[in-house]
Amino acid sequence: SQQGEEDPQALSIQEGENATMNCSYKTSINNLQWYRQNSGRGLVHLILIRSNEREKHSGRLRVTLDTSKKSSSLLITASRAADTASYFCATVRAGGATNKLIFGTGTLLAVQP
Amino acid sequence: NAGVTQTPKFQVLKTGQSMTLQCAQDMNHEYMSWYRQDPGMGLRLIHYSVGAGITDQGEVPNGYNVSRSTTEDFPLRLLSAAPSQTSVYFCASTDGAKQFFGPGTRLTVL
Numbered sequence: 001s002q003q004g005e006e007d008p009q010a011l012s013i014q015e016g017e018n019a020t021m022n023c024s025y026k027t028s029i030n031n032l033q034w035y036r037q038n039s040g041r042g043l044v045h046l047i048l049i050r051s052n053e054r055e056k057h058s059g060r061l062r063v064t065l066d067t068s069k070k071s072s073s074l075l076i077t078a079s080r081a082a083d084t085a086s087y088f089c090a091t092v093r094a095g096g097a098t099n100k101l102i103f104g105t106g107t108l109l110a111v112q113p
Numbered sequence: 114n115a116g117v118t119q120t121p122k123f124q125v126l127k128t129g130q131s132m133t134l135q136c137a138q139d140m141n142h143e144y145m146s147w148y149r150q151d152p153g154m155g156l157r158l159i160h161y162s163v164g165a166g167i168t169d170q171g172e173v174p175n176g177y178n179v180s181r182s183t184t185e186d187f188p189l190r191l192l193s194a195a196p197s198q199t200s201v202y203f204c205a206s207t208d209g210a211k212q213f214f215g216p217g218t219r220l221t222v223l
Contacts, residue, residue: 043212
């Protein structure tokens with residue numbers, strides 16, 4: 001399978017705590033993206049980081065990318081109950097079509113109020 | 114803008130039946146894709162298109178056909194449904210960076 005892997009598979013934290021999710025992938029990439037999926041809904045794009053970038057911020061989200069280790073992490077700071085969802089990383093292969101995404105298996109985040 | 118729309122929301126088929134899942138977007142995106150989502154597997158790419166008249170296979174294309182006659186529409190056809198095609202199907206379009214997903218079609222094949 002081409003799929004990447006995410007770790008942990010499930011994470012439960014208290015409101016106000018930080019949540020960190022990790023993603024590993026297999027090939028050289030053009031960019032890596034993170035998506036959120038609420039139960040029973042479609043995916044929503046959170047943030048994109050290009051292969052020549054090492055860190056990116058968007059609001060309470062911080063993404064890092066280590067291309068030498070083929071890994072990325074997503075940090076959600078000061079979590080809220082509304083952050084409860086599944087989080088997926090997805091990569092665009094270097095030289096590949098821009099819409100040919102390879103998704104990881106996801107991390108299920110539960111934020112307890 | 115409605116974004117990406119998918120119909121139907123739910124469908125039950127018998128083995129061997131055929132059907133078409135509809136997908137439309139009103140954002141004038143050139144790129145569109147179909148994914149399936151199975152428990153514990155994340156999303157897997159079925160077929161994708163980089164413009165009207167151009168389609169290509171993704172990771173799991175067997176048993177599915179697509180066409181792209183217009184920029185707006187990207188239907189997915191199941192030729193002869195099998196229980197292994199029971200899944201949730203998502204259509205997406207992209208502006209070249211982030212993807213916009215439809216709400217999904219939950220398909221059960223008996």
